[in-house]
Amino acid sequence: MDILIGSKNPTKVDAVKKVFPNVDVKAVNVPSLVSEQPFSDEETREGAINRAKNCLTDHSGALSIGLEGGVMYVDGQLFLCNWGALITAEGKTHTASGARIALPSIIDQQLKQGVELGVIMDEYAKKQGVRNKEGAIGIFTNELVSRQSMFEHVVMLLKGQWEYNQNH
Structure with missing residues (x-):
């Protein structure tokens, strides 16, 4: 069995490899077809699904996984969010979301100005x-x-759903 991951980002690829240790994992650079910085649960989930679907354009017979990070609001407070999608060779889609954490208001202000979270975080943390x-x-x-x-947690949720559905 092969698994395609719709990103070459090492944190996403390594998360899939850790959860599927005995499987050939291939990273494919595909678009999410959502904004560079998803701003809701719905948009972030859509990006994960699109990444998984777009992996299958040139490959068939494999599992595909899309992982997407974004932000969303709860009662006016900005939170980090993340979603994953796993699509089976038969076309069944499983989705899952993971951890959320409140972000400082300075991050919110910069995101509203159109700056992507990754860029903000490099500056904020004084790292590259x-x-x-x-x-x-x-x-x-x-x-x-x-x-x-x-992302490992999200991939575990996806794998668990997939395994459960294979047996039921």
């Missing part, structure tokens, strides 16, 4: 490539939760 390493969740949890481990 935060989106490819610890992610915003790593910064704001004092690295107790990394971007990879957050």
